Amino acid sequence: MSITFAQGFSAAGVEAGISSVKGKKDLALVVNNGPLNAAAGVFTSNRFCAAPVQWSRKIVADGELKAVILNSGGANACTGEPGFAQSKKTAETVAELVGCNSTDVAVCSTGLIGELLPLDNVLAGAKHAYEALASTAEAGADASHAIMTTDTKPKTVELNGSTGWKIGGMVKGSGMIAPQLATMLCVITTDAVVSAGQMQAALAVATDHSFNRIDVDGCMSTNDTVLLLASGASGVEPDQDEFNKLVQEACASLARQIVGDGEGASHDIRITVTGATTEEAALACGRAVAASNLLKCAISGNDPNWGRIVSSLGTVPTEVAPYDSTAVTVDVNGVRICENGGAGRPRSEVDMTPREVHIDIDLHAGSAEATVWTDDLTNDYVHINADYES
Amino acid sequence: MSITFAQGFSAAGVEAGISSVKGKKDLALVVNNGPLNAAAGVFTSNRFCAAPVQWSRKIVADGELKAVILNSGGANACTGEPGFAQSKKTAETVAELVGCNSTDVAVCSTGLIGELLPLDNVLAGAKHAYEALASTAEAGADASHAIMTTDTKPKTVELNGSTGWKIGGMVKGSGMIAPQLATMLCVITTDAVVSAGQMQAALAVATDHSFNRIDVDGCMSTNDTVLLLASGASGVEPDQDEFNKLVQEACASLARQIVGDGEGASHDIRITVTGATTEEAALACGRAVAASNLLKCAISGNDPNWGRIVSSLGTVPTEVAPYDSTAVTVDVNGVRICENGGAGRPRSEVDMTPREVHIDIDLHAGSAEATVWTDDLTNDYVHINADYES
Numbered sequence: 051m052s053i054t055f056a057q058g059f060s061a062a063g064v065e066a067g068i069s070s071v072k073g074k075k076d077l078a079l080v081v082n083n084g085p086l087n088a089a090a091g092v093f094t095s096n097r098f099c100a101a102p103v104q105w106s107r108k109i110v111a112d113g114e115l116k117a118v119i120l121n122s123g124g125a126n127a128c129t130g131e132p133g134f135a136q137s138k139k140t141a142e143t144v145a146e147l148v149g150c151n152s153t154d155v156a157v158c159s160t161g162l163i164g165e166l167l168p169l170d171n172v173l174a175g176a177k178h179a180y181e182a183l184a185s186t187a188e189a190g191a192d193a194s195h196a197i198m199t200t201d202t203k204p205k206t207v208e209l210n211g212s213t214g215w216k217i218g219g220m221v222k223g224s225g226m227i228a229p230q231l232a233t234m235l236c237v238i239t240t241d242a243v244v245s246a247g248q249m250q251a252a253l254a255v256a257t258d259h260s261f262n263r264i265d266v267d268g269c270m271s272t273n274d275t276v277l278l279l280a281s282g283a284s285g286v287e288p289d290q291d292e293f294n295k296l297v298q299e300a301c302a303s304l305a306r307q308i309v310g311d312g313e314g315a316s317h318d319i320r321i322t323v324t325g326a327t328t329e330e331a332a333l334a335c336g337r338a339v340a341a342s343n344l345l346k347c348a349i350s351g352n353d354p355n356w357g358r359i360v361s362s363l364g365t366v367p368t369e370v371a372p373y374d375s376t377a378v379t380v381d382v383n384g385v386r387i388c389e390n391g392g393a394g395r396p397r398s399e400v401d402m403t404p405r406e407v408h409i410d411i412d413l414h415a416g417s418a419e420a421t422v423w424t425d426d427l428t429n430d431y432v433h434i435n436a437d438y439e440s
Numbered sequence: 441m442s443i444t445f446a447q448g449f450s451a452a453g454v455e456a457g458i459s460s461v462k463g464k465k466d467l468a469l470v471v472n473n474g475p476l477n478a479a480a481g482v483f484t485s486n487r488f489c490a491a492p493v494q495w496s497r498k499i500v501a502d503g504e505l506k507a508v509i510l511n512s513g514g515a516n517a518c519t520g521e522p523g524f525a526q527s528k529k530t531a532e533t534v535a536e537l538v539g540c541n542s543t544d545v546a547v548c549s550t551g552l553i554g555e556l557l558p559l560d561n562v563l564a565g566a567k568h569a570y571e572a573l574a575s576t577a578e579a580g581a582d583a584s585h586a587i588m589t590t591d592t593k594p595k596t597v598e599l600n601g602s603t604g605w606k607i608g609g610m611v612k613g614s615g616m617i618a619p620q621l622a623t624m625l626c627v628i629t630t631d632a633v634v635s636a637g638q639m640q641a642a643l644a645v646a647t648d649h650s651f652n653r654i655d656v657d658g659c660m661s662t663n664d665t666v667l668l669l670a671s672g673a674s675g676v677e678p679d680q681d682e683f684n685k686l687v688q689e690a691c692a693s694l695a696r697q698i699v700g701d702g703e704g705a706s707h708d709i710r711i712t713v714t715g716a717t718t719e720e721a722a723l724a725c726g727r728a729v730a731a732s733n734l735l736k737c738a739i740s741g742n743d744p745n746w747g748r749i750v751s752s753l754g755t756v757p758t759e760v761a762p763y764d765s766t767a768v769t770v771d772v773n774g775v776r777i778c779e780n781g782g783a784g785r786p787r788s789e790v791d792m793t794p795r796e797v798h799i800d801i802d803l804h805a806g807s808a809e810a811t812v813w814t815d816d817l818t819n820d821y822v823h824i825n826a827d828y829e830s
Contacts, residue, residue, distance in 0.1 A: 095755075096754035129783075130780065163750070164782065272751050363488065
């Protein structure tokens with residue numbers, strides 16, 4: 051279901067011959083059948099942002115989208131004017147098929163940086179995708195498969211509002227995930243009756259608390275895009291607080307799924323920092339720990355190495371996060387292995403067998419907190435990224 | 441030779457039973473036989489700095505050191521008051537042996553964080569080391585071996601001033617190396633007649649341009665220490681500029697050796713950023729590229745993946761490093777594979793077989809430049825750090 055879960059959307063995923071993997075679906079189309087065509091978007095802050103990001107950021111600014119076309123198999127990033135022309139041409143082709151303005155068609159691409167797309171395949175694929183459009187669960191599933199690259203499974207979400215409206219979504223992403231924006235491509239759909247302004251506000255907060263708080267490998271993508279589309283097909287105007295909450299829940303679920311499918315990961319690591327003076331301080335500490343290769347290797351070896359946790363904490367400047375290093379406690383999977391900045395319970399008491407590892411850091415400096423997610427660092431991560439086709 | 445290369449120094453390296461590796465030398469002693477006992481030090485900025493760092497930073501502040509005792513096999517970090525008492529007791533024991541004040545004995549430790557040292561072994565080892573003190577090449581070599589942990593080889597340097605004075609040095613470090621200070625333990629000795637003030641000034645600049653510009657894994661240690669000792673035994677007052685230059689050369693050589701022995705590394709990567717508006721801008725760009733796990737994996741797979749270079753560059757905020765992304769060029773091993781922010785020569789033209797990989801980035805925004813060094817990321821790095829004894 052995913053993006054076809056909410057009423058008023060049709061979707062498709064087809065094999066267009068863009069990806070070098072034979073037989074792989076690599077082109078997805080999502081169409082908003084209305085009556086509304088409200089939309090909001092959040093994009094990568096990378097200065098080398100891709101052509102489709104440049105296009106989509108511009109055209110979603112008016113708060114309207116009729117369709118989104120997404121491809122795997124090529125990022126169309128660092129491709130200059132010709133790359134931008136490809137994104138524009140793709141939007142124009144979809145607009146002609148769907149019967150809308152090309153400036154109401156967002157374009158998303160993911161894959162290798164630095165090469166143009168096989169445009170003929172993209173345009174022919176767009177036509178096939180248009181012909182395959184449906185509002186079925188299968189159509190939604192096809193779309194979520196078509197955007198996968200190193201992902202090992204599709205990632206989707208479906209949520210019900212309390213008054214008869216719905217949210218669905220899909221995301222791809224498992225590498226090049228860092229906490230400044232941060233997923234590769236995400237489309238969320240709702241049949242609620244909401245304005246573009248409401249959506250943008252909800253989406254900004256939601257991404258800040260979800261995609262911006264996961265870190266697979268500290269690498270920010272050139273193509274990160276999160277789009278939220280509303281069809282209004284339920285006829286229901288949701289409570290604004292509930293709408294915000296469900297958008298956030300959808301983003302959080304998808305972000306969590308990205309970490310769960312992190313490249314080569316054998317553990318998903320939740321890092322919660324409490325007792326901070328501010329949420330920003332807690333976040334800075336959480337991110338410093340999440341970025342430690344040494345810790346991520348230790349976790350892959352089932353070693354609850356708290357020394358690598360506190361040495362990462364220790365790199366956060368005092369002006370960013372005031373705390374006393376001799377007051378800090380660290381629990382790993384519920385065992386307080388670091389007490390007052392020094393050794394606590396024996397490491398051998400920590401059960402490291404679960405896939406999920408919980409690191410709870412208390413700074414004892416205030417009452418603010420934040421949570422970030424990351425993955426461990428494994429041989430498989432190195433393999434995947436040493437061998438990823440250039 | 442190394443630290444016994446300059447006149448007026450004796451050294452030793454012995455097996456004291458601190459390391460869990462049987463038969464490994466794990467305790468080094470360096471004594472300044474004068475006539476001067478001038479000294480300078482630079483230490484980690486990590487807020488969880490180790491007990492020996494707390495001790496040594498305090499006692500070197502007066503610009504005088506008679507001896508340095510260094511151990512591998514344990515970092516004595518995050519060990520609270522008992523840890524500090526161990527460092528102090530170690531200094532007192534050495535002071536008694538050497539016949540000086542305990543506040544003229546620096547202490548350095550490296551190894552696992554969070555555990556106290558086997559103090560009896562350290563103190564007995566200090567006595568053995570004292571008895572083994574010599575000014576021979578062998579004694580210097582023994583000391584450089586005794587400070588190794590995951591290092592695969594000792595790292596030393598020997599330089600001659602033009603007027604008959606000398607500099608020697610040793611360093612250990614191959615993991616937990618990041619560009620904010622950044623080596624584990626380093627001792628540099630000179631027989632030049634220089635003041636502590638001259639030395640501190642030279643050392644601060646030298647470390648900033650050497651140890652602060654290498655990045656093996658982005659992880660800052662709790663124990664980083666660089667000490668510079670002058671015996672004055674040559675009787676030569678060096679030219680200040682030449683002194684600064686040779687201290688910097690010594691640090692640069694040792695830093696380069698650390699990168700060359702980076703944990704599990706199969707490539708040493710030199711990243712030079714030119715055409716920046718300021719040196720700080722160039723440095724920020726170089727460090728962003730050096731920190732990319734994705735790039736480091738690609739290099740380990742002999743893939744000159746320029747997309748991962750520019751996507752890392754793109755994370756540096758404009759206010760830090762102004763440049764136009766469509767003007768950037770990237771050469772890898774002399775081949776311009778990225779031109780005007782897009783694809784340049786075919787990647788297949790790049791010979792990736794040499795151990796040393798040169799990445800030259802021209803921002804085309806100014807005339808400042810900076811160079812940083814890093815390593816590639818390999819399976820062996822993961823192995824070493826997943827299995828490092830907790």
